[in-house]
Amino acid sequence: MTETATPAALAPDEARARFRAGLRVPTSGWCAGWTQANLLAVPRALAYDFLLFAQRNPAACPVLDVTEPGAAGSPRFAGDLRTDLPAYRVYEHGELVAEVDDVTDRWREDMVAFLIGCSFTFEDALLEAGVPVRHIEQGSNVPMYRTGIDCRPAGELSGPLVVSMRPMAASQVATAVRVTSRYPAVHGAPVHVGSPAELGITDLDAPDFGDPVEVRPGEVPVFWACGVTPQAAVMQSRPELAIGHAPGHMAITDIRESEHVVP
Amino acid sequence: MTETATPAALAPDEARARFRAGLRVPTSGWCAGWTQANLLAVPRALAYDFLLFAQRNPAACPVLDVTEPGAAGSPRFAGDLRTDLPAYRVYEHGELVAEVDDVTDRWREDMVAFLIGCSFTFEDALLEAGVPVRHIEQGSNVPMYRTGIDCRPAGELSGPLVVSMRPMAASQVATAVRVTSRYPAVHGAPVHVGSPAELGITDLDAPDFGDPVEVRPGEVPVFWACGVTPQAAVMQSRPELAIGHAPGHMAITDIRESEHVVP
Numbered sequence: 001m002t003e004t005a006t007p008a009a010l011a012p013d014e015a016r017a018r019f020r021a022g023l024r025v026p027t028s029g030w031c032a033g034w035t036q037a038n039l040l041a042v043p044r045a046l047a048y049d050f051l052l053f054a055q056r057n058p059a060a061c062p063v064l065d066v067t068e069p070g071a072a073g074s075p076r077f078a079g080d081l082r083t084d085l086p087a088y089r090v091y092e093h094g095e096l097v098a099e100v101d102d103v104t105d106r107w108r109e110d111m112v113a114f115l116i117g118c119s120f121t122f123e124d125a126l127l128e129a130g131v132p133v134r135h136i137e138q139g140s141n142v143p144m145y146r147t148g149i150d151c152r153p154a155g156e157l158s159g160p161l162v163v164s165m166r167p168m169a170a171s172q173v174a175t176a177v178r179v180t181s182r183y184p185a186v187h188g189a190p191v192h193v194g195s196p197a198e199l200g201i202t203d204l205d206a207p208d209f210g211d212p213v214e215v216r217p218g219e220v221p222v223f224w225a226c227g228v229t230p231q232a233a234v235m236q237s238r239p240e241l242a243i244g245h246a247p248g249h250m251a252i253t254d255i256r257e258s259e260h261v262v263p
Numbered sequence: 264m265t266e267t268a269t270p271a272a273l274a275p276d277e278a279r280a281r282f283r284a285g286l287r288v289p290t291s292g293w294c295a296g297w298t299q300a301n302l303l304a305v306p307r308a309l310a311y312d313f314l315l316f317a318q319r320n321p322a323a324c325p326v327l328d329v330t331e332p333g334a335a336g337s338p339r340f341a342g343d344l345r346t347d348l349p350a351y352r353v354y355e356h357g358e359l360v361a362e363v364d365d366v367t368d369r370w371r372e373d374m375v376a377f378l379i380g381c382s383f384t385f386e387d388a389l390l391e392a393g394v395p396v397r398h399i400e401q402g403s404n405v406p407m408y409r410t411g412i413d414c415r416p417a418g419e420l421s422g423p424l425v426v427s428m429r430p431m432a433a434s435q436v437a438t439a440v441r442v443t444s445r446y447p448a449v450h451g452a453p454v455h456v457g458s459p460a461e462l463g464i465t466d467l468d469a470p471d472f473g474d475p476v477e478v479r480p481g482e483v484p485v486f487w488a489c490g491v492t493p494q495a496a497v498m499q500s501r502p503e504l505a506i507g508h509a510p511g512h513m514a515i516t517d518i519r520e521s522e523h524v525v526p
Contacts, residue, residue, distance in 0.1 A: 048310055048314065051311065051314050051315060055318075055329060056329075066318060066319075262525070263444075
């Protein structure tokens with residue numbers, strides 16, 4: 001895994017400089033010890049609805065930081081949110097109109113950005129505990145699925161829960177629950193273990209976002225709430241404008257992982 | 264403690280009926296096993312600033328629920344927020360203009376109410392662990408103090424952290440930390456142990472809200488973040504209108520304490 005060894009050792013500002021320069025890769029495995037975040041930026045008029053949506057769906061939308069209207073950074077992300085992620089998705093009236101690596105020209109002057117914890121943050125801890133992370137082994141993006149579970153709506157925003165999936169041996173599930181429970185700010189414990197059909201997922205090999213991963217005989221798919229959930233709400237609720245990260249291509253923050261791990 | 268035994272056994276709707284009928288008492292010790300909450304209600308135009316203030320100051324302002332604009336209740340408080348608390352404080356431009364037991368005539372049609380966890384919720388657990396709760400022993404209201412610590416501001420809102428205080432033997436402090444750490448939704452672990460002067464508190468016998476309690480020789484004052492903090496922000500920031508509970512006279516919710524206790 002030489003190709004991930006170097007990214008893991010980078011500091012957040014070093015990683016952000018590479019993305020700003022045009023590197024476009026999923027960030028799983030990058031910047032060990034630092035918190036990764038989902039981005040959703042909306043005009044100020046929609047900010048209350050989104051913050052309330054996050055408050056009502058804390059497993060999917062743990063808020064790490066909120067910028068001042070129009071600001072492109074924050075004390076917890078000392079870069080430029082418009083350029084320093086590997087890739088972005090731009091939605092107009094719920095339609096994906098662009099996937100680009102710079103959204104400076106689309107950032108309205110009243111834009112409010114929300115940084116939402118990402119489960120990539122706890123993958124180091126899973127690996128240290130001996131739980132495999134298949135998409136890191138494969139060098140691919142994590143598979144993510146739209147479920148049949150509705151989030152609690154807030155104002156104009158409603159939509160389904162999106163989950164990420166990591167397969168593992170049945171004997172490792174309890175360890176994965178125990179380890180990730182310590183990280184509530186980056187989705188915490190799994191929301192579902194096994195039984196994809198119960199979540200309304202018909203084909204594990206056809207994720208709605210990211211890449212499929214191999215599920216080996218005897219392995220169980222384990223599902224975590226995912227910070228792409230806000231983008232699914234945008235697609236369903238069709239606000240005028242919203243900007244998110246490209247799934248798997250996260251904001252790498254200046255928040256140390258240790259800052260929000262619970263005992 | 265015959266006088267508290269009956270209130271402790273009441274269900275939330277029974278307690279709310281008494282308050283609606285005019286009973287005006289602090290709610291410490293009431294409705295064992297149910298979550299108590301601070302109230303702050305503001306016009307919709309201020310709701311984003313307040314929700315963001317809460318997100319930025321989670322120890323003081325753990326949000327349990329947010330009502331729809333104009334609604335007087337919610338699924339987690341199946342009563343009438345305008346009548347079912349023992350007492351309210353009404354602020355206009357930051358000035359306390361009324362302390363009343365019914366705010367129906369002041370509830371504007373776009374009012375948004377925030378229910379913020381209250382530390383009264385974990386007092387049963389403290390008592391069960393052998394930690395005294397002096398204001399319950401004394402039959403008085405908990406002492407609360409404005410500190411010299413500034414909250415993180417949000418939009419129009421800024422103000423000092425308010426804390427509640429419970430004195431205990433030095434040997435009981437670790438137990439109190441351990442027990443209350445399990446209740447992050449109702450302020451969690453203490454923010455400060457001992458040294459009131461470090462918090463800018465000059466006289467423990469002169470709380471800014473509630474009643475003084477006896478601190479016995481050898482006892483240490485232990486301070487928890489307090490849900491009166493939003494009212495201190497209202498006093499400092501002077502929004503047009505805000506309605507809070509009278510300190511210590513809480514909303515008794517339909518949220519079981521067990522729902523949000525962590526392991």
